Amino acid sequence: MLRVGIIGTGDIANLNIQGYIHSQDAELVAVSDIDVSNVGEKLERWGLRTLKIYTDFKKMIDHENLDIIEILTPHHLHYPMTEYAAKAGILGISVQKPLAHTITDCERMIKICEEENVKLKLYENFRFYPPYLRAKELLDSGIIGELLSFRINTILTGGPSMPRGLKSLTWRIKVDTCGGGPLVYDDGIHKFSLALWLMGQQKVEKLHGWIDYFTSVMDAPSYMLWKYPSQNPNEPPKYGTMQFTMATNVYYPSNYYDCDEFIEISGTKGIMWLNQCTSGGNFVSKSLENPPIVTYVDGEVKSYGKDLPRDWRYSFINSTEHFIKVIKEGGTPIYTGEQGRDLCIFAKMPYISHQQKRTVTWNEITAENEQNQSCYVKQPVNLVEGGLTKYNRRSRSDLRKGIKQGLEHNVFKYQYEE
Numbered sequence: 001m002l003r004v005g006i007i008g009t010g011d012i013a014n015l016n017i018q019g020y021i022h023s024q025d026a027e028l029v030a031v032s033d034i035d036v037s038n039v040g041e042k043l044e045r046w047g048l049r050t051l052k053i054y055t056d057f058k059k060m061i062d063h064e065n066l067d068i069i070e071i072l073t074p075h076h077l078h079y080p081m082t083e084y085a086a087k088a089g090i091l092g093i094s095v096q097k098p099l100a101h102t103i104t105d106c107e108r109m110i111k112i113c114e115e116e117n118v119k120l121k122l123y124e125n126f127r128f129y130p131p132y133l134r135a136k137e138l139l140d141s142g143i144i145g146e147l148l149s150f151r152i153n154t155i156l157t158g159g160p161s162m163p164r165g166l167k168s169l170t171w172r173i174k175v176d177t178c179g180g181g182p183l184v185y186d187d188g189i190h191k192f193s194l195a196l197w198l199m200g201q202q203k204v205e206k207l208h209g210w211i212d213y214f215t216s217v218m219d220a221p222s223y224m225l226w227k228y229p230s231q232n233p234n235e236p237p238k239y240g241t242m243q244f245t246m247a248t249n250v251y252y253p254s255n256y257y258d259c260d261e262f263i264e265i266s267g268t269k270g271i272m273w274l275n276q277c278t279s280g281g282n283f284v285s286k287s288l289e290n291p292p293i294v295t296y297v298d299g300e301v302k303s304y305g306k307d308l309p310r311d312w313r314y315s316f317i318n319s320t321e322h323f324i325k326v327i328k329e330g331g332t333p334i335y336t337g338e339q340g341r342d343l344c345i346f347a348k349m350p351y352i353s354h355q356q357k358r359t360v361t362w363n364e365i366t367a368e369n370e371q372n373q374s375c376y377v378k379q380p381v382n383l384v385e386g387g388l389t390k391y392n393r394r395s396r397s398d399l400r401k402g403i404k405q406g407l408e409h410n411v412f413k414y415q416y417e418e
């Protein structure tokens with residue numbers, strides 16, 4: 001049995017533990033957090049009351065003889081924690097996305113894990129969402145021909161959703177601890193991952209981004225447009241776009257975060273639409289109009305994946321199970337440290353573009369340019385104060401109105417709930 005420890009028992013720990021709970025090959029033995037005020041209650045809820053709790057992650061690593069560690073903390077801590085765990089001889093280090101808040105730290109993490117012969121995983125779970133795995137198979141089979149364009153819209157909705165403390169927002173809105181903003185850099189890593197993986201690409205050539213900080217804390221609404229590199233002069237040009245839409249007045253139940261994703265991919269033979277991810281399983285999924293995968297090819301519209309679980313937590317279970325297998329049997333984590341760094345490069349590009357008001361190229365986003373400050377994400381300034389309060393007030397009051405009119409969360413049940 002592989003021994004697993006977790007650093008950081010905040011919001012995402014609820015999902016990261018899911019792949020270990022029923023595992024035959026790995027067991028959670030300890031958790032650590034500097035704030036243990038609600039850890040006991042969480043362990044009780046997870047059915048793991050007997051786990052050891054540490055306030056110092058170093059002591060947990062020193063005493064628990066761990067094989068795997070999960071790092072689920074603010075981004076600026078990912079490097080120091082990885083360094084300590086790698087030097088202590090832990091076999092596998094799984095770091096929640098993004099790999100780090102700077103490219104400099106990403107490079108350090110890759111180096112130390114290479115030197116200490118440790119498997120470093122960047123934990124990006126959307127890549128393991130069952131409908132996306134099926135979509136990838138279909139795309140690879142050439143169902144819509146050669147892929148020409150990718151478009152993803154993340155809609156931020158009004159919930160109701162899982163409860164979240166303000167604590168997890170405070171470090172996300174600071175560039176020093178997050179590396180960018182809560183949406184494009186933090187959540188965006190998932191979306192940049194899909195933009196590369198589904199399109200069969202390793203990187204982008206150049207990108208232009210526009211970020212509106214109208215709430216003063218969230219980096220949205222935001223729009224990004226990029227060009228994929230061309231492999232040969234005869235191939236058609238390939239582009240991608242991404243947007244984060246603030247629609248926080250929309251009543252949209254979710255068991256997790258207040259958002260959902262919609263993707264459209266065009267190819268030389270057809271079009272594919274992918275409906276929903278984070279809030280998959282809710283009312284929209286249950287309607288006949290929104291199967292998880294829809295294609296248009298040669299005059300025919302078809303849907304796929306209706307047999308698959310749409311609950312987002314399966315993406316976590318699949319991702320964790322994959323890593324356990326890699327540590328037990330050998331192989332390469334999805335993603336590797338290098339791929340994790342590349343996703344950070346992609347996610348930094350929109351901020352540099354927005355701040356410097358120009359198109360940026362992939363090759364500019366390096367540790368060196370970060371250190372000489374020519375390509376360094378800066379904390380946004382001159383934002384309207386009180387924006388968050390106004391934003392929260394408006395979306396909450398709309399939600400209250402909706403609930404009074406009979407929109408009640410408690411009638412909503414997941415299709416795959418046990």
Ligand SMILES: NC(=O)c1ccc[n+]([C@@H]2O[C@H](COP(=O)([O-])OP(=O)(O)OC[C@H]3O[C@@H](n4cnc5c(N)ncnc54)[C@H](O)[C@@H]3O)[C@@H](O)[C@H]2O)c1
Pocket residue numbers: 007008009010011012013032033034035055057071072073074075077096097098123124125167168169186
């Ligand atoms: N995959 C996803 O969909 C997803 C979703 C949300 C968050 N995340 C990622 O998960 C990570 C954690 O995010 P979160 O939302 O759970 O944040 P959070 O703020 O809810 O939790 C972070 C926890 O780390 C603890 N912590 C801080 N410093 C520590 C230290 N020195 N030692 C031990 N614990 C310490 C905090 O007390 C807190 O409990 C981030 O990398 C985030 O980007 C991923």
